[in-house]
Amino acid sequence: MPQTFPLTDPLQVAARTAWGEARGEGAAGMQAVLCAGMNRVARPAWWGRDICSVFLHPWQFSCWNTNDPNRALLLTVTATDPQFQTALALAQRLVAGTLIDITRGADSYYDTRLSHAPAWVAPRLYRCTIGHHAFYRVGPSGEG
Template structure:
């Protein structure tokens, strides 16, 4: 699939994001990443209004950042990778509207292995931790 198609096909963008962000977290971790986007889609804002714009918005999902080593990997991964097969199946649920939210409404997350907690991660907005990712609801109506 040409790289331009990878960046415009919602299924591919979602699957590659889940794989790029959380392939080491297994199916549950990848589902949680997709849930954050699902919750952003439910409340469109500055981060985007459709699957591709939400995932590809600059500096939102680090695997898409130009300097991130995961970017080259996610652009090259194929269906032969077992974790990518799982990501594709989960992304199909997101695209089809049947992905179950396992993050209690979170729209953002960070890797808990970071040296410092991000400034935006206020404790009142915390929802859950899944694998190495702490999930928060910080967008519009973040208290909800």
């Protein structure tokens, strides 16, 4: 099924990212993913300057990687999916600027079920764990 939304629509890009990255983590997990993106938008850097450029930056949110099996799913999910309905509601709050940061300023995360933590993980940058994702603040002013 072809993509039916523009990759320039912040609401759709954010909701599909949250769903693609954390639909198995419930509302809190999807909110946390959106918070990491929101915190990147708040501190523009190499990863982008707005919702779409941050979430779609290559190799940052793995669900958008062309080789990730979640990509085909997120491109075709519809609002009939209850988890996507939740992702859309959370993304609406992100776009409106009313999403509450539950990650303590994190801009990065990884799935704790991976066999090895990424090289960028450092205890001093740790913020919290929500579901199976550990959140860190590693970007500009990462230790702030």
